[in-house]
Amino acid sequence: MILNTNGLFAGHFLEPDSYFMKRPHGRDDWLLMFTLEGAGFVNYHGVQQICKKGALILLTPGTPHDYGTMKNHTWQFVWVHFPSTLTETNLLPQEGQLFVNIENESIQERIHLAFARILADSRERGEYWFELCCSSLREIILMMAQKSLRKIDPRIEEVLRLLSQQMREEIRLDSLAQTVGLSPSRLSHLFKASTGYSIIDTLNRMRIQQAVMMLADTGRSASEVCYDVGFQNYNHFTNQFRKWQGMTPSMFMKNLRQ
Incomplete structure (x- = not known):
């Protein structure tokens, strides 16, 4: 003691x-x-x-x-x-x-x-x-x-933790499912029921949230940030940014400057 x-x-x-x-x-x-x-x-x-x-x-x-x-x-x-x-x-x-x-x-x-x-x-x-x-x-x-x-299944908590830790990496559904002891289809269903989003939507939302902070605070370009947060294709990054932020990265940067 x-x-x-x-x-x-x-x-x-x-x-x-x-x-x-x-x-x-x-x-x-x-x-x-x-x-x-x-x-x-x-x-x-x-x-x-x-x-x-x-x-x-x-x-x-x-x-x-x-x-x-x-x-x-x-x-x-x-x-x-x-x-x-x-x-x-x-x-x-x-x-x-x-x-x-x-x-x-x-x-x-x-x-x-x-x-x-x-x-x-x-x-x-x-x-x-x-x-x-x-x-x-x-x-x-x-x-x-x-x-x-937040009442959530501990297996879904673990998947959320893994997504946040491995955000920049390629995420495989079968690997996540094996880690938490579920089939891929069961994991997909349980994850959506628990969070309201699919696994890929959750991952992309995490990446875009991180991208927003980096664009606002680091001075890095949108193309640099795209790869920093795990996207391998800039067009895909732009589409996801518009989906979650309602504007493109260039519009976001323009608003910041103004």
Whole structure:
């Protein structure tokens, strides 16, 4: 456990099935917990949440709660208590708790790394360590809020992540489908139902959004930006730019100059 005088302290526990913590009056700070392996439970106001790998739970100050391991299970989890000074994010629940189950392994790893940075910065106590901890904590809370607002199949979340990471590359539907364990036809149907767009439309929209930022801020020409964002044909780039922006790249640049 890491304890400090700024009201932020964190830890990484691996507990046997006899572990139990009871707080009938809650605490005067926030508690954020993330399950890495095994199984535990959290009770609050008579509601029980089972916490397995990927479970992320946030308890508000003053919430009576208890938590512990499930019978015949160990529970490995990371946690952080933090002060109410972080509520300026406007993403924290007003009362009770917020619980989300992170099924996407890439997002699980990102959250785990953010917790690891909190623990490391707390230990090192370098310059601005508290601000660095708060930055990592905000990252987790933002991902938690995003997950709670956008209910989407974790396989589609993974495809969206892959599209954003591989935007400049040639994308193959069969390869994406194999990665997430679906047939190409099933993936296409599920993706469109979840996002409202086809995979190719989503990819092209990402590319054009990036192109708009580059044209506005980098001083690069439209022909350079075309290849920077992954298009191999300038005419195709122009057509897609008109589709998503309602004007050609040259018209967009003219408007910027004016």
